[in-house]
Amino acid sequence: MVAKVMQIILSPVLALVVGVFFLGLARKIMARIHWRYGPPLVQPVIDMIRLFYQKSVSHGSVFDLGLILSLAGSIVVVLFLPFGQMCPLSNSGGLLVILYIMLLAPLGLALSGGQGANPNISIGISRKLILSLGYEVPLLLVLLAVMTHYKTISIIEVVKIQQSTGWSIISFPLFLSGLSYFLILPAILGIRPFDISSALQEISSGPIVEYGGKYLALVTIEHAFALFISIALFVNLFLGGGANPLIFFAKMLVVFVLGLCINAVFPRFRIEQAIKYLWKWPTLLAFLGLIITLM
């Protein structure tokens, strides 16, 4: 019981530390690829602490509560994700529940942004929702292939089976699904070729344009969690999870840096181009993976 409570407290904290570290690392790596020096690794932490002490504006109660709901949703998803041997709540619903609680975060942000009454926000959210419809199609096919292959909807089971039979990214039919997941990962994370919804130069960062002070700090934390969740899901489903949290985070780091390097050099897509890309190659691969899994 005590161990369980410890895990429940510890896992969001660990996730936050790793997520914020990734945020800092992303800026550093991007800077190096662009031949700049870049900010120090702890810059996001410094910014966040500063932001909590700064003044901000509020557009109403939905504006506040939506953001809180969004962050709460992300924290709960972390509780449902196993990493290493830590899986505080992952036996109460499995992958389907994770898939659904992952909704709370974007939904909360969208509600909060909607109250902001700024056209940049509305355009950003509209783009974000279209983009998510775009990547959900291959993502669902991938998840269904995994669940059908292992005949379970429990994510712990998926990790357990992989630890005895080997990673699913190197097993034959799921190789295609894994590749497809990797191809859509930047879209899920909303980074470079797919940073359509938060395009700085077009719509002034989109959904977060009205946020300042603590709002901006909270939304950065939410972003760190989102980063953690989508990579952790990949590691759990395709790279066999981890025997302990350290190995797990090492695997996450590799995936993240790989994704970053590939995508740091691309220019931004337009929304139609993004959808066309997402519904072409990743979907095709995921579809093939599912068909072969079924046969």
Added chain:
Amino acid sequence: MSLEILLIIAFGGALLTYLLGKTSEKIRDFLAVVISLSLVAFVACLYSKSLEKTFYFGFFGLGLVLRLNMFSWLFAITIAVVGALSIIFSLSYIRAREKTDFYFLMMLLVNAAMLGIVLAGDLVSFYIFWEIMSWSAFLLISYNRGPALAAGMKYIIMSIIGSVSFLVGMLSLYVSFGTLNITQIAPVITSASSGYILFILIAFSIAFGIKNAVLPFHTWLPDAHSEAPAPFSAVLSGILIKMGTYGFLLILYVIVGLKLFLSLGSGIFSFHSVLCFLGAVTIIIPTFIAMLQTDAKRLLAWSTVGQAGYIILAIAFGTNLALAGGIFHFFNHALFKALLFLAIGAVEFRTQTRDLDSLGGLAKKMPIVFIATLVGVCALIGVPLTSGFVSKWLIYKTLILEASPFLAFFALAGTWGTILYSYKLIHNVFLGQLPEKYKDIRKSPFSMQLPMIVLSLAILVFGILPGIPLKVINAIGISFGFESLNVTLWGIASETGTLNTINIFSAVVVAALLIWVLFRLSAKSVPVAQDDSYAAGAHTPVDKYNYTAEFYNPLYRMIKPFLRDVIDEFYYWIGSSMQTLSDRVRRVYAGDVGYYVMYIILFLAFLIFVQLKWKPW
């Protein structure tokens, strides 16, 4: 307490309300509410009773039977509750309109007829109540005149086709088995050939499919739902189309039976997989069409078609989890779609419009309606902690575990489409900037808020404690011959993935509280006016300065070519060619005696020719 008294209260009350309405409006309103609430109480008292009673013998020697069991009770209580709430909502909604007595008569009559349908124990009384329901629904859909007349006409034509199909199936059953009592047909139908059963199933599926708006029989629904008065849209979408679901359950599981139904045909050509496929298509296409609507009620109407697809898919899939998910989703959909239609009705009542492009920012002006819509939309998407999540979880889980990932894909992808149109609905009506002309808008009257509050609470309670309805649903499943589910108060336990809603609920609440504390502890925020927003240095216009029109324009441009409603066009083509054909036929009757003499002579000549040539006589 017997079932005839229930129906007498329902039908008699409707007439009495109409007659008293001629004397005083106050008495009429009071009576309508009392009658609908007493029906709720009456049905609630009948919980877990099992009754069967023949109340009339004279119909060509056939007994008219009323019966009640868990299956019909669940439908009856849903009808009674949604019906009562929509009557309460109507009180202020309809007050300033014409022919209000007639409106209340029809509303009560529809409810009474639907109660009759679910309590009918034989197909003849089922058919009688079915027709009363169809016709009174037609009159209510056309209540607003104008385009509503055309919508009502479309509805009643399709409804009549369904009734005819029902009649064909019913008569055929009578000829084969000599009885129309549901409990008596069920044991003897197993001896029939599988071809005959298929014929019966198809005949009834057309009837119920039209009511339940399964593709390709959905075309009446968007017009009818958007043109009807809002409280009736709630009834129409919440429960009336679910009479089709009831019919499907009745014919598939009570009359034909589980084993026989699953064994018809083989592979992908079996009746069961064709119906599953139709359900999946019914989820996906209407969902995409819903995204592109600009009329709030039309958007909800298309969403109804899509959600009905989930129910059909689950019912046709035929496992105990799927059936539980399907029936639970029927129940949830009755709650949340009634809620959403009422909420949009409340907005329309104050703003006189439901155009998604011109509304906005009403969250601050109508907070209760906003929260109700939010709860309804969350249940529609299936966000955890609302009851919609549990039913969808059951459906997905069984689809995945039974190795039907493509059906599961349709169901899950439909949910993502649902998110898009739901957000569009809530953003364009309640969020964003408040237009200048709605500045002084008042809150909705209490009689409108009350039904919305009740429905929202029900959705949240059944989302956190899904065991309450699932217990009833489990009993229904067992009576259909399924294995029992391991239902607890807060979810479903099983060896392949346990659902525990209490865990999810407490985790979200605790996390939100912690963040809220952090939020309060950090530096305070300053409230600002809605037009005080960051525009990157650009000038901000005074009035509406927001992005709502063509909300998903990039997507719209991409998918529009694929989303023509071909089926509707096809029906219109049949309609217009029938008209042309009839027009040609009409010309035969020229009105001139000379022509008729000519027809007679030609016909005689033809007969003589036939006789001379082949000598058949």
